[in-house]
Amino acid sequence: MAKIKYRFDPHTLTYQKVNKSINRKLRQGLIYFGVTIVAAVVFNIIFTKYYNTPKEHTLKSENEELVFKYKMLSDKLDEVERKLNNIEQRDDNLYRPIFEMEPIPSQVREAGFGGTNRYDELRKYSNSEVMISTTKKLDKVENELYIQSKSFDSVIKEARNKEKMIARIPAIQPISLKDYGRISDYYGRRRDPFTGKIRMHHGMDFTGPIGTDIYATGKGVIEGAGYSAYGYGKEVLINHGYGFKTVYAHLHQIDVEKGDTVSRGEVIGALGNSGRSTGPHLHYEVRKNGRPVNPFYYYFDDISAEQYDKxxxxxxxxxxxxx
Ligand SMILES: [Zn+2]
Structure with missing residues (x-):
């Protein structure tokens, strides 16, 4: 039922029925409507400022959980970094030195990424600090892992190369000292048995019965097998590669031919007394880059430190x- 309004008329001293115009009614309705809207907006602002809607509440707790997980991730990255540093230390101080490789400079290992605006994209977030620091850590670990894996690649390559080298360089005595041989002369200056003058002896001499087996002291290719023009009698020359050659002189018999490949410990001939020699013996030389060196240093496969000192x-x- 519509409400009927009355107005007091002072002239007639009576109440007159009020007849509102359509326009006026409409205007009033609009005002009410406007006020209601404004009130609702104000109320909503106040409410959302001090109270969360259920959706906001969910988002807020999700956000807190994400920040927490970011921090956990950051801690885990610290742990990964520590373990990685341990591997890097071993690499620089143990693995690389074994193969005579220089350590990797720390500025290469720790190299960051260029450009300060790399992380700008993350700055717009409210939790940008934890996001930036975690992303930085992740980038650093990623870079360090890359450098470390490259280093291991080169260590493995060196190891394979060294394995070949270790098989090739002279590492045993050319005659079995257990059964027959005995060392009779060493590398260095001494009196020449023929002239009596002081002269350099470029190898080691081993005495033993004629026919005693003589061994190749490392893997290599026979570069010479025949009679020497320089008083070494029947001699064998082995090229081991890596700058190493060995000479076996005064042999009684040669069992190899030029071009043959021999392995360490393989019999190449027999002890003899050929050439400029005062009695049955083997003259053994090790040459490195064309110069004779003391064979003493190339018996590491079959001589202990104690025997070596003796x-x-x-x-x-x-x-x-x-x-
Ligand atoms: Zn000699």
Whole structure:
């Protein structure tokens, strides 16, 4: 039922029925409507400022959980970084030195990414700090892993190369000292058994019965097998590669031919007394980059440190030059 309004007329002293015009009614309706809207908006602003809607509440707790997970991720990255640093330390101080490789400079290992605006994209977020620091850590670990894997690649390559080299460089004595052989002269200056003059002896001499087996001291290719023009009698020359060659002189018999490939420990001939020699013996030389070196340093496969010291002590006392 519509409400009927009355107005007091002072002239007639009576109440007159009020007849509102359509326009006026409409205007009033609009005002009410406007006020209601404004009130609703104001109320909503106040409410959302101090109270969360259920949706906001969910988002807020999700956000908190994400930040928490970011922090956990960051802690885990610290742990990964520590473990990685441990591997890097071992790489620089153990693996690389074994193969005579220089350590990787820390500025290469720790290299960051260029450009300060790399992380700008993340700055717009309210939790940008934890996001940026975690992303930075992740980038750093990724870079370090890359450098480390490259280093391991080169260590493996060196190891394979060294394996070949280790098989090739002279590493045993050319005659079995257990059964027959005995060292009779060492590398160095001493009196020549023929002329009596002080002269350099470029190898080591081993005495033993004629026909005693003589071994190749490392893998290699026979570069010479025949009679020497320089007083070495029947001699064998092995090229081991990596700058190493070995000479076996005064042989009685040669069992290999030029071009043959021999392995360490393979019999190449027999001990003899050919050439400029005062008695049955083997003259053994190791040459590195064309120069004779002390064969002493190339017995590491079959001589212990103790035996080695004894040999050095005996070197000066019991020399019997046979050339
Ligand atoms: Zn000699």
């Amino acid at each position: 040999m050095i002590a005996a070197a000066e006392e019991n020399r019997r030059p046979m050339d």
